[in-house]
Amino acid sequence: MEMQGARQLAVTQQQAWDALNDPEVLKLCIPGCDSIEATGEGAYALVNAIKVGPVAARFKGAIQLADVNAPHSYTLHFEGNGGVAGFGKGSAQVSLAPQDAGCELAYTVNASVGGKIAQVGQRLIDGVAKSMAESFFKRFDEEMQRRHAPPPGDDAPADSEADTQPGALRKMWGKLTGGGSGDKESE
Numbered sequence: 001m002e003m004q005g006a007r008q009l010a011v012t013q014q015q016a017w018d019a020l021n022d023p024e025v026l027k028l029c030i031p032g033c034d035s036i037e038a039t040g041e042g043a044y045a046l047v048n049a050i051k052v053g054p055v056a057a058r059f060k061g062a063i064q065l066a067d068v069n070a071p072h073s074y075t076l077h078f079e080g081n082g083g084v085a086g087f088g089k090g091s092a093q094v095s096l097a098p099q100d101a102g103c104e105l106a107y108t109v110n111a112s113v114g115g116k117i118a119q120v121g122q123r124l125i126d127g128v129a130k131s132m133a134e135s136f137f138k139r140f141d142e143e144m145q146r147r148h149a150p151p152p153g154d155d156a157p158a159d160s161e162a163d164t165q166p167g168a169l170r171k172m173w174g175k176l177t178g179g180g181s182g183d184k185e186s187e
Contacts, residue, residue, distance in 0.1 A: 001090075001113070001126055006106040007137050011144045013096045013103040017071035019144060020094065020105075029139040031132045034058065042068060048080065052128045053120040057085030072096060078111075086115020 009016050019025045023036045023044060030036070032049040039045050042065035049058050061080025068074045072095060079089035090111030097104045113125060 001111050001122065001129060002109065003111075003126070003129055003133065004106075004108040005133065006104055007141075008099065008102060008104055009141065009144060010102045011148050013098045014071050015144065015148055016096050016103050016105060019140070019147075020096075021065075025140075025143055028143055029136050031135040031139075036063075042066070042074075046078075046080070050082070050117075050128075050132075052117050053124050055085050055117050055120055057082030057117070059085075059088065061088075082115070082117065084116060086113055086117035088113045088117070 011019075023038055026044075027033050027036045030046075030048065032051075034047040034049060036044055036046045039062075044063040046061045046063055047058060048061065050056070059080035059082040061078060064077045066075045066077060074094055076092045076094060078091070079087070081087045088111060090109060092107055092109040095106045097106070109129075111129070117125070
């Protein structure tokens with residue numbers, strides 16, 4: 001299977017690079033990701049639940065970064081084993097280029113699968129891969145906006161902004177802005 005594409009991101013090249021190398025961000029953004037943790041320099045262990053047609057499995061895998069040219073590009077080598085469901089392995093070339101309104105992330109993926117998962121057919125596998133890529137980028141964009149977008153009402157004082165939020169949001173806002181729990185109503 002081969003897949004390629006490019007996405008415009010509304011964050012700087014450095015912010016995107018940092019996020020693409022942060023296991024916490026990747027766990028939030030990779031569909032079906034149960035865990036991802038660093039195991040060494042540019043190396044990660046991953047557990048991911050994947051369903052392709054009637055075949056569903058938890059894949060345990062490894063990711064190794066190579067040809068790292070921070071914050072511009074790297075090659076990501078991956079392999080995973082889903083037991084009787086089969087295996088997957090391949091590589092992806094990822095590059096980031098600064099743009100006027102952020103940066104562009106471009107990727108080319110070459111992967112192969114074997115075992116039961118390969119028996120469901122290439123069209124179905126390609127469809128699931130494209131769907132997972134779309135889901136990853138949607139989640140990644142949302143996470144980047146959450147982390148790097150200016151707070152709403154940036155021109156208003158923090159206290160008045162917190163006072164307009166309903167209970168749970170006010171509590172969260174208070175924690176984010178260092179204003180305590182936000183549990184107490186203004187009197």
